[in-house]
Amino acid sequence: MAPQAVVRWAAVRRQEGDTLEADELALTVPGLARSWGRITRVAAVVCTIGPALEARVAELWAARELPLAVMLDSVGSGAVESLAEYVNDLLCQEGLALGLRVTNRVSPGYGAWDVADQRRLFAFCPGAPIGVTLNEACFMTPEKSLTFIVGAGPEARVDHYFSQCARCWMRDCAYRRVPAGRTVRRPDA
Ligand code: SF4
Numbered sequence: 001m002a003p004q005a006v007v008r009w010a011a012v013r014r015q016e017g018d019t020l021e022a023d024e025l026a027l028t029v030p031g032l033a034r035s036w037g038r039i040t041r042v043a044a045v046v047c048t049i050g051p052a053l054e055a056r057v058a059e060l061w062a063a064r065e066l067p068l069a070v071m072l073d074s075v076g077s078g079a080v081e082s083l084a085e086y087v088n089d090l091l092c093q094e095g096l097a098l099g100l101r102v103t104n105r106v107s108p109g110y111g112a113w114d115v116a117d118q119r120r121l122f123a124f125c126p127g128a129p130i131g132v133t134l135n136e137a138c139f140m141t142p143e144k145s146l147t148f149i150v151g152a153g154p155e156a157r158v159d160h161y162f163s164q165c166a167r168c169w170m171r172d173c174a175y176r177r178v179p180a181g182r183t184v185r186r187p188d189a
Contacts (some may be wrong), residue, residue, distance in 0.1 A: 001076075002050035003083045004130040007041045007091070012151075013178040020151075025124040027149070030112035036103045039151035043091055044125035046103075048132050048145035049079050074146040084146045089168040091150050096175055101156040105148035106166060108138070119148045 010022035018032040022042045053076040058068035089103045095102035109115030118138040125147075127133060133147045140147070158164065158177070165177045 001079055003047070003079075003086075004050065005045055005047035005083065005087045006125060006127060006129045007043055007045050008125040009041055009094075012040055012042055012153075015039065017061050023124070025120065027117060027120060027147075029106060029117075029155070032151075033088050034186075035106070035157065036064070036151040037153075037155060037157035039153040039156045041095075041100065041152040042149055043152070044121050044147070044149050045084070045087055045091075046122070046125055046127035046130065046132050046145065046147050047080065047087055047143050048130055048140075049076060049083060049129070050131070051142040053079075053156075055141050076137060077095070079143070080144045084148060085167055088148075088150060088164060089170060091152075092164055092168065093170060093173075095152040096173070098152075100152040100154060101158050102164075103151045103156050103158055104160055104162065107146060107148040107152050117179070118147060 002179060007161060010025060012020055012022045015038065018030055018084050019026070019028045019040070020032070025042070025044065042168040053072065057069050057073045057076070060072065084105060088102075092102040106113065108117040115138050116132055118140075122134045127140070127145065131142070135141070161177045165173070166179075166181045168180060
């Protein structure tokens with residue numbers, strides 16, 4: 001695994017209901033207003049664990065090592081989700097430094113948000129710097145890649161689907177809302 005992420009922040013120019021505009025980004029995300037409330041900034045992220053793991057999965061599959069292939073593939077899926085969690089934590093720390101509360105992440109294709117908006121996210125925050133591409137069908141290569149957005153603002157609603165702090169490794173965070181349970185980052189790393 002070679003975890004990488006590319007991030008772009010922008011100031012929100014307009015927010016009406018579930019629609020928000022920031023620089024050239026214009027999105028309508030079902031349920032966003034209820035989940036996030038009023039935000040003043042938005043960050044878009046593309047992250048990936050790289051192509052090596054899925055290449056190994058393909059080798060195992062070709063060698064008819066099917067259980068191993070499936071197990072390794074699910075490890076890869078878990079890893080890229082953990083990476084996204086970790087980046088969400090880092091964005092939270094960046095927001096705190098600016099006196100902003102940072103929301104939980106949401107991704108195109110999750111819930112009622114149309115996966116076709118991947119194209120808008122990639123136009124705003126291209127994955128090219130970390131080797132991630134998007135095809136016509138909004139499928140990313142490497143497969144073990146994710147995109148998401150987070151919102152930030154003095155009054156932003158946080159933790160709309162789980163408590164970010166519960167998996168955040170940041171020690172001594174003055175804004176911690178709940179104790180850290182199982183963090184996604186090894187303390188000794
Ligand atoms: S402990 Fe909570 S408030 Fe502090 S950086 Fe982590 S997620 Fe953000």
